[in-house]
Amino acid sequence: MTRITAIDGSRISNFLWFQRDPLSFLLHASKLGDMVSIEASKKYPTYVVSAPDLIKEILVTKDKYFEKGRAASILSRTVGNGLLTSEGETHRRQQKMIRPAFYKEHLLHYANKIVQKANATDFQVEKEFNMSQRMMELTLEIITVTMFGKEVGEKKAEIAESVDTIIYQAAKTLFSPLPIPFKFPTPGNRKHHQSNEKINEFIYQLISDQKKTGATKDTLLHMLLATTYENGESLPEEEIRDQLVTMLLAGHETTATALTWAWYLLAKHPEIEEKFHEELTNKLGGRQPTFEDVRDLPYTETIFQETIRLYPPAWIILRESLSEVEVGGDTYPRKTTFMISPFAIHRKPPYFDEAEKFLPERFMDHPSPPTFSYFPFSGGPRACIGSNFAMMEAILILATIGQKYRFRLVEPQDIELVPLVSLRVKGGLNMVANSR
Structure with missing residues (x-):
C-alpha cells in the first residue's frame, strides 16, 4: 500500500504559502501523512517526508541514491567544494581528513579556549543589548581560535557582517523559484561577491601566516596543511580554503543562533532557569x-537538547534522487526532491508529549525518542561532523556565562522566526543582564 498523500490546495497556492512561511507549511504537511506530495513540478516532483523510518531510508540505508542537489550548488558559491557541499568519494575522503580535528584529545584543548572566550564576554548590567549579536561574536571568536589558531581581532565586525550577508543571500536564492545566476551583477549578487572576497582575504592570510610560522598546533588548519594525498602531494590551498570557509560558516552561526534561543527560553521559564542556576552552583x-565538567552538568545539557528540539540548527534537509529509487515501498523517479524538516518532526505529538512546550526534563530518565524523530544535527553519513564540538561548546558557554548573569527579555518585543541557514530571531533578541 502506498504511503503517499497529496497535499490539499493548488500547486501555486502551496508554493506561495511555502515562500511566505515555510515553517507553517512544513508543519501542516507533516500532519497530513508520512510522504506528502506537494506537486511543486510535474517533471521534478517534491515530497515532504515526516516518518522516521522513511527518513532513515533516505539519509542512511539508501544515502548513495541521493545528493544535496540545488542546496549544495548554491552553498558552493561561498564554500566551494568543502565538506558541506562535496558528494560521493570526495565527501568520504574529506570526512576522513577532517574527523581527527574533533577527536577527544583536541576537544580537551578546545574546551579551555571556549571557556576563556565565554568568560571574557561581559554584559553591562541593566543595559539593553542584542543577544543574537553577542552570541554571533562569541562563537565567531571561538571558531577562529580553536579551528584556525588565530584571534579574529579587529576583523571581527567585518567577518561577522560578511557571514551574515552570505547566509541571507544563500537562503534567499535557495528558496527562490527562479534563482538568478551568480555571475549576474544584481545588488544581492554584488554583496555576496564582496563578502566572499573579504572572507577569502581573511582565510588566505591565515593559511599564509601558518605556512610561514607554523606557530599553531592542534587546529584544523594545522592538520590540513600537514595532510597529503596518497601520492605525497600536499593539499592545494584552494581545498584548504574551502574547508576553512565551510567551518567558519557552519561552525559558528548555527551554534550562536541555538544559544540565543536557549537564553530566550530560560528567560521565559524562570522555574527552569532556577534549576539551571542551582546546578551551576552545586557542581561548579x-x-x-x-571539559570534565560537561558530563557533570546534565540539566544544562538537557536545556540545550530541548532548545535544539524546538529550534534545530538544521530546520530543513534537502535530498535529490540521483536515479530511480524505492522508498517505503513506493518508487520515485530521478530528480525527485525530498524535504525533511527536523523543525516539524520534533514537534509531532506521536514522538513528544506536549511537543510545543519547553521541557528539558523530557531528556532525563525517559526512554529515548525513536531514531530520526529527534535529529537536530541531521543524520547518516552526512550528519554534522562537529556535533560533539557544538554540544560541548554550548554547555560550556551556558555554564560560564550563566554563573555570572541571568537575563530578562526586553518587553514588549515581537519574537518572529526567520528560517535562513538556521532559525534566527528576526531583528535579533533584545535582553537585559542582571548580575547573579
Whole structure:
C-alpha cells in the first residue's frame, strides 16, 4: 500500500504559502501523512517526508541514491567544494581528513579556549543589548581560535557582517523559484561577491601566516596543511580554503543562533532557569567549567537538547534522487526532491508529549525518542561532523556565562522566526543582564 498523500490546495497556492512561511507549511504537511506530495513540478516532483523510518531510508540505508542537489550548488558559491557541499568519494575522503580535528584529545584543548572566550564576554548590567549579536561574536571568536589558531581581532565586525550577508543571500536564492545566476551583477549578487572576497582575504592570510610560522598546533588548519594525498602531494590551498570557509560558516552561526534561543527560553521559564542556576552552583561553586565538567552538568545539557528540539540548527534537509529509487515501498523517479524538516518532526505529538512546550526534563530518565524523530544535527553519513564540538561548546558557554548573569527579555518585543541557514530571531533578541 502506498504511503503517499497529496497535499490539499493548488500547486501555486502551496508554493506561495511555502515562500511566505515555510515553517507553517512544513508543519501542516507533516500532519497530513508520512510522504506528502506537494506537486511543486510535474517533471521534478517534491515530497515532504515526516516518518522516521522513511527518513532513515533516505539519509542512511539508501544515502548513495541521493545528493544535496540545488542546496549544495548554491552553498558552493561561498564554500566551494568543502565538506558541506562535496558528494560521493570526495565527501568520504574529506570526512576522513577532517574527523581527527574533533577527536577527544583536541576537544580537551578546545574546551579551555571556549571557556576563556565565554568568560571574557561581559554584559553591562541593566543595559539593553542584542543577544543574537553577542552570541554571533562569541562563537565567531571561538571558531577562529580553536579551528584556525588565530584571534579574529579587529576583523571581527567585518567577518561577522560578511557571514551574515552570505547566509541571507544563500537562503534567499535557495528558496527562490527562479534563482538568478551568480555571475549576474544584481545588488544581492554584488554583496555576496564582496563578502566572499573579504572572507577569502581573511582565510588566505591565515593559511599564509601558518605556512610561514607554523606557530599553531592542534587546529584544523594545522592538520590540513600537514595532510597529503596518497601520492605525497600536499593539499592545494584552494581545498584548504574551502574547508576553512565551510567551518567558519557552519561552525559558528548555527551554534550562536541555538544559544540565543536557549537564553530566550530560560528567560521565559524562570522555574527552569532556577534549576539551571542551582546546578551551576552545586557542581561548579563559582569556578570556571572544564571539559570534565560537561558530563557533570546534565540539566544544562538537557536545556540545550530541548532548545535544539524546538529550534534545530538544521530546520530543513534537502535530498535529490540521483536515479530511480524505492522508498517505503513506493518508487520515485530521478530528480525527485525530498524535504525533511527536523523543525516539524520534533514537534509531532506521536514522538513528544506536549511537543510545543519547553521541557528539558523530557531528556532525563525517559526512554529515548525513536531514531530520526529527534535529529537536530541531521543524520547518516552526512550528519554534522562537529556535533560533539557544538554540544560541548554550548554547555560550556551556558555554564560560564550563566554563573555570572541571568537575563530578562526586553518587553514588549515581537519574537518572529526567520528560517535562513538556521532559525534566527528576526531583528535579533533584545535582553537585559542582571548580575547573579
